[in-house]
Each structure stands twice: as C-alpha cells, then as structure tokens.
Amino acid sequence: MNQPALRHADNLQPAWQQNEDRIEGMLQTVLTNRFLPQPDQNSVFVGDGNYRAVGAEFLGHFIRMGGLQPKSSVLDIGSGIGRMAVPLTQYLDSDHGRYVGIDPVEGGVTWCRQSVTPVYPNFTFQHVDIAHELYNPSGRINGKALKLPYPDRQFDFAIMTSIVTHLPPDEVLVYFSEINRMLKPGGRLFVTAFVADSIAAKDEHGRRDPRLAFVRSGDGPCWFVPGLPPLAAVGFDDGFLDRALERAGFTTVLKSLGHWRGQSAGHYQDVFVAERRSVSG
Template identity: 60%
Template sequence: MSEVVALQGYMGDGAEGSDERIEWLAETILRNRFLPAPPAENVFVGDGDFRLIGTEFLRHFVRLGGLRPEHRVLDIGSGIGRMAVPLTQYLDPETASYEGIDPVREGVDWCSETVSPVYPNFRFRHLDIAHDVYNPAGRIKGEELRLPFDDAAFDFILMVSVATHLPAVEIGSYTREIARVLAPGGRLFLSAFVMDESARTQTEGRDARLGFTPAGEGPEWYANPEAPLGAVAFEDGFIDDVLQRAGLAIRRKSLGHWRGRQAAHYQDVFVAEKGGEEA
C-alpha cells in the first residue's frame, strides 16, 4: 500500500487551519497554566507529557485531518482528557461540540467534573465496553458496539490509540458505527500500528517496546503475546479494507516513526471520509 494518500480538499488551507495560526495556538496552550490537567498518577493510558502530547495531536487533527473550529467532534477513547483539553482552545464554543466516550469511569468522571463545568459544549460519558486491559468487567462486547448517538451526528471523529488495543474482530464494529454517526463529508482520524515491509524488517531506530510478532492466522501482531491487547499492530491493508467496507474513503495514510523512520508523528495515521470517492 502507498505510504501517503493525498488529502483531497484539504480543509487546513483556510485562515483557521493555517500553519501560523495553529502553531501560535499550540504555543499558547502549552504556556497556559490555567488549563486543567490530571495528577500524573491518574493518567491511566499513554505516556509522556499530558499537555505536550495533546497539543501535538491538535496540530495533527488540523493539519492532517482538516479539523475546523465549528466541527461537531466525537472522541472515541477520550480517556482522561488528553485530546479534549487542547481542543477546548480550538473548537468554537458557540458552534462546535465535543462528545467523549470511554470505558474507564474514572477518566470520564474527572473530565465531567473538571472540563465540562468550564467548557459546557464538552460532554463526557461512560460506555461500559468490555476490554481485557481497561474494563475487564464491562457488560458490552466490543463486537456488539452501538454508539449512543444519532445518525450523521458528527463532522469529525477521533480514534487515537484505540485500534492499537483492539482485536481485529472489533475494528469492523467500530468503523461501521463511525460511518453511521458521521455526517456526509465527515472525517475519521484514526491512529494504528501498521505492519508494512519497513515495520517487519527495520530495527535501527525502532521503538524497542514494539517488537511485534504475528498472532497466528489473523491480521494481528502483538508486542507482548502474554498481554495481547497491550499493543496491537495489523497487517498492512487490513485497516484500509475495513474502512472501505464501512463506506469510508481513505484520504490520507501516513506512516509513523515508531518503526524507526523519519515522520512527523509516532503512530501511523489514517484519515477517512464519509461520502467521497477513494483517492
């Protein structure tokens, strides 16, 4: 598969998405000591600096995904607000909305108690999806997922570091529901680990934690077979096919630097659009 599929009709060419504006906003967010941040010991997913990583992804959402200030945003796997907090400074409080869902109640509660009172267009809800790592007692099976939102309710959906913790059988359920709740022309920003040829063969400069091995007959590769959902990669082409079967046209596919090659982002990134022809 090609490394990058050109992003057609890129929304980032307008004033709101210009490099100068988003860079200014990112620096402002990083300096803003009044923005909420959870205690470090409460950050249950991801590593690195909470504010820095969230701001880095804001840049990616705008530059790679075409996120606009007026968009209705759904954050699948909102965690403890890593993506939400920078977005409070970008999304227009009068026209935009944000919904975050997550299976970990503690993260949802912190966001609801800390972020929503100051930014009422940001709402968070607990979705009791079963997950071996994050919510083992959950009552909803991932392959039976039904998002609690109306059809065509969102313009932009985030799925950051979620596919990296899911089995293949659940990816299709998520993408079908995403296609349902996306408005025509709406976009999905999804991050993943893709086992292309360079990921299989390159060792120099690679993240040593991600020595993936194939799981068996399926498309999954596991970083740790004893804890398979700790980090999951997929055969190159699998996610592409799943997105297309859901009716989402791939507008960008960009490989990340976790595999030891130069890139502007760590994980691999897909941007897919509802209602367009494949680029």
C-alpha cells in the same frame, strides 16, 4: 521505494497552510496556559509522555492532517482523562463547535465531567461500559455488538487515537461502521494505528521502537508484542485497516506512516484520515 505512504485530498491543504502562524500560536498557548485543566500526574492512567505536549501535538495533527474546523462537532472514542479534549477547548468554537467524549473507564469520565465541562459546557463526557480485556474486563457491552447512544449523522469529525492499537480485529470493523453511522456525509475519522508493513515487520532500518517488537499471531492480520498481553499493543497487516475503512463506508484521504518504524515522520503512530462517503437519497 518503501517510502511512507502519504496521500492528501486536494481540499485538505489550503485551510491550515494559510493559517500556520495562528495554529502555532494556539498550540503554544495550550502548552503554557496554566489555567487549563490538567489531572494529577498519578491520575493519567492511559498513555505515556507529557500530558499537555501530547495533546497539543495531536491538536495540530487534527487541524493540519484531518482538516478539523472550529465549528465542528467532534466525537472522541476513548476520551480517557481528557488528553485530547483539553487542547480542543482552545480551538472549537464555544457557540457552534461541540465535543463528546466516551470511555469505558469511569474514572477518566468523572474527572473530565468535574474539571472540563463546568468551564467548557460544550464539552460533554459519557461512560459507555464497553468490555475490554485490559481496560474494562467486566464491561457489559460486547465490543462485537457495539451500539453507541447517539443518532445517525450527528458529528463532523471522529477521533480514535491509540484505540485501534488495543482492539482485536473483529471489533475494528464494528467500531468503524458505528462511527460511519454517526458521521455526517463528508465527515472525517482520524485514526492512529501500527501498520506492520515490510519495513516495520523486518525492522529494515534497525531503528524500530524496541518496545514494539511485533510478531505475527498465527495467520494474521494481528501482530502482538511477545511478553505483553495481546491487546497491550496491536499491529495489523498493511492493508487490513484500509480494507476495513472501505467496508465501513469510508474513503481514505490520507495515510501517513509514523516514525515508530524507524523512518522519518512528523508523528509517532501511523495515521489514517478517512471520509464518510455521501449517501444518495
């Protein structure tokens, strides 16, 4: 009754459970390695929290929850100033793994190109001028007509961390469909979001993050925070993202609700892991 939804495909669990000590050791290395690239504190223009700690936490989630493998080809939507990329440099195989980050804010892309790529040449970054009310209001590419500059079936794993939380609903399906096009059959998409289920919407435990006092916008499916620009934090009706993933050609293999809603969980935002369905022929 009102417990966080948590579903695992059978093939997600053994890979990381058998290597937990190795994973923990690697995450500690990410936290303590002073030679890893790190931007000046004043330059971290997206997200809050400790740059290195947040990145290490998500690397653990990508492996344990998402099933990310060292030889994977990774697409990071909204790569920002490398918060996810830098920890991944310590996990992806330098010969067989690769990473592509895209972002509409040119400053973050420039820093990553200058600070990450020269040391890790299998990590590349591209500025894509997608319009966004908050982050790139003068962008040339309308999010409703998004077409990313990569061929079909190029990637094994795609990341959308804190991206859906800033998208209008009519762009969510566009992003999911475009990512589905670029993933290989069986490839996975890792998404974080705010799901406005009954517990979150009513703050049933009285412990919801006070910064996220979501109120429904009209008939839904969006929930916005009063006093903030609408796209500063977007929640969606429970079921909206599930259906959008299904329509885009994904099967959800994991849905785990986060502790922002006041429930115990091992992560803050809600997490979806979805797998691209195989295409016959």
